[in-house]
Amino acid sequence: MATIHRGGNVDLLSGKVAVIGYGSQGHAHALNLRDSGIEVEVGVRAGSPSADAAEDAGLAVSTVGDATRGAQVVAVLVPDHVQKGVYEQEIAPNLEPDSALLFAHGLNIHFGRIVPAAGHDVVMVAPKAPGHRVRELYESGAGTPGLVAVHQDSSGGALELALAYGTAIGCGRVGLLETTFAEETESDLFGEQAVLCGGVTSLIKAGFETLVEAGYQPEIAYYECLNELKLIVDLIYEGGFEYMRYSISDVAEYGDLTRGPRVVDERVKETMRTLLDEIRSGAFARELFADDEAGRPKFEELRRKNAGGQLEQVGSELRALAGKEGLLGADVHGVG
Ligand code: NAD
Ligand code: MG
Numbered sequence: 001m002a003t004i005h006r007g008g009n010v011d012l013l014s015g016k017v018a019v020i021g022y023g024s025q026g027h028a029h030a031l032n033l034r035d036s037g038i039e040v041e042v043g044v045r046a047g048s049p050s051a052d053a054a055e056d057a058g059l060a061v062s063t064v065g066d067a068t069r070g071a072q073v074v075a076v077l078v079p080d081h082v083q084k085g086v087y088e089q090e091i092a093p094n095l096e097p098d099s100a101l102l103f104a105h106g107l108n109i110h111f112g113r114i115v116p117a118a119g120h121d122v123v124m125v126a127p128k129a130p131g132h133r134v135r136e137l138y139e140s141g142a143g144t145p146g147l148v149a150v151h152q153d154s155s156g157g158a159l160e161l162a163l164a165y166g167t168a169i170g171c172g173r174v175g176l177l178e179t180t181f182a183e184e185t186e187s188d189l190f191g192e193q194a195v196l197c198g199g200v201t202s203l204i205k206a207g208f209e210t211l212v213e214a215g216y217q218p219e220i221a222y223y224e225c226l227n228e229l230k231l232i233v234d235l236i237y238e239g240g241f242e243y244m245r246y247s248i249s250d251v252a253e254y255g256d257l258t259r260g261p262r263v264v265d266e267r268v269k270e271t272m273r274t275l276l277d278e279i280r281s282g283a284f285a286r287e288l289f290a291d292d293e294a295g296r297p298k299f300e301e302l303r304r305k306n307a308g309g310q311l312e313q314v315g316s317e318l319r320a321l322a323g324k325e326g327l328l329g330a331d332v333h334g335v336g
Contacts, residue, residue: 003178008163013038015072022050024131025104026077032138036168043067064090075102084113106181111285121158122151125166143170151181189279194272218314
C-alpha cells in the first residue's frame with residue numbers, strides 16, 4: 001500500500017519561498033503559500049505579462065535571479081521544456097548553497113537534464129489537478145490530493161520540508177501520496193501517451209473513421225464515438241466500471257464485455273509495453289528534447305498534420321448549432 005501523508009509542519013517554511021513562473025501551478029502555489037502565512041517572492045521574466053497579474057494579487061515580484069537569492073525553497077514552476085535553460089542561466093548562479101529545489105513534475109530531474117549540486121534538497125510536490133483547481137479548493141478550505149517525492153536529501157529533512165510545502169498549498173489537507181521521481185515521471189508519461197491523450201484520441205478517431213467510411217453520417221459518428229464518451233467516463237469516474245455497467249443497458253454491457261477485449265487486445269498491450277520501455281530507457285525524452293532544441297520541426301509538422309480534419313469540422317458545426325449548453329450536453333469543452 002502507498003504511504004499517504006496528511007498534514008505537515010508548515011512552520012518548517014520559516015524562510016522565503018521563491019516561486020519561479022506564474023502560470024497554472026505557479027499562481028496557485030504562490031497565493032496558497034502566501035495565504036498560509038509564508039513569505040513568497042514570485043520570479044518572472046523581465047517584461048512578462050504574468051508579472052502584472054502577480055503584482056495585482058499583492059505578491060512580491062522580481063526577476064528569477066532576485067527571487068532565487070536568499071530563498072529557503074525555490075519552486076521551479078516554469079514549463080518543463082524551458083526548465084533546463086532557466087535553471088542554468090538564472091537559478092543556479094543565484095542559488096544559495098543550502099536552498100531546497102522543488103518541482104511539480106519529475107521530468108527534468110529524472111532524465112538528468114537538471115543536475116543540482118550536492119547540498120540542495122531536491123523534492124517534488126505535484127498536485128493532481130490543474131492550478132486553478134488547486135487555488136479554488138484551497139480558498140474553499142479544502143485541497144487537492146498531491147504526490148510527494150525526494151530526489152536528494154542533503155539536510156536530512158527533505159521529506160518533512162516537502163510535506164510542509166504540500167500542506168501550505170492545501171494538498172496536505174487531503175493527502176500527499178509518497179512516490180519517487182522515477183515513478184511519477186514514468187507513469188505520468190505512460191498515462192498521457194497510452195491512455196489519456198494518445199490512446200483515447202486514437203480510439204475515438206479510429207471509431208469515427210470506421211463508421212464514416214462505412215457510410216454512416218459524420219454527425220451520428222461524432223455523437224457515438226466522441227460526445228457520449230464524456231457520459232461514460234463520468235459514470236466510471238463516479239463509481240468505477242461496475243457502476244458504469246450497472247447504468248448502461250444489458251445490450252451495451254454484453255457488447256462491452258465480449259467486444260472490448262477484441263479492440264484493445266494483446267497486441268495493443270504489447271505496444272503499450274514498448275511505449276513504457278521507450279519511456280524508461282530515456283528514448284522518448286531524448287527524442288522530445290532533441291526536437292525541442294532543434295526548434296521543434298517534428299512537433300510542428302505533427303501539429304499541422306493533425307489540425308482540422310473531418311472530425312474537428314463536424315464537432316465545431318455541432319457546437320455552433322447547439323450553442324454552448326445545448327445539443328452536445330452540459331460540457332462541450334470536454335472531460336475537464
Ligand atoms: P504554465 O505553462 O502554466 O506556466 C508557466 C509560467 O512560466 C508562465 O507564467 C510563463 O510565462 C512562465 N515562463 C515561461 N517561460 C519562461 C522562461 N523562460 N522564464 C521564466 N518564466 C517563464 O506551466 P504549468 O502548467 O503551471 O507547469 C509548471 C510545472 O508544473 C511543470 O513542471 C508541470 O509539469 C507541472 N504541473 C502542471 C500541472 C498543470 O495542471 N498545469 C499539474 C501538475 C504539475
Ligand atoms: Mg501528465
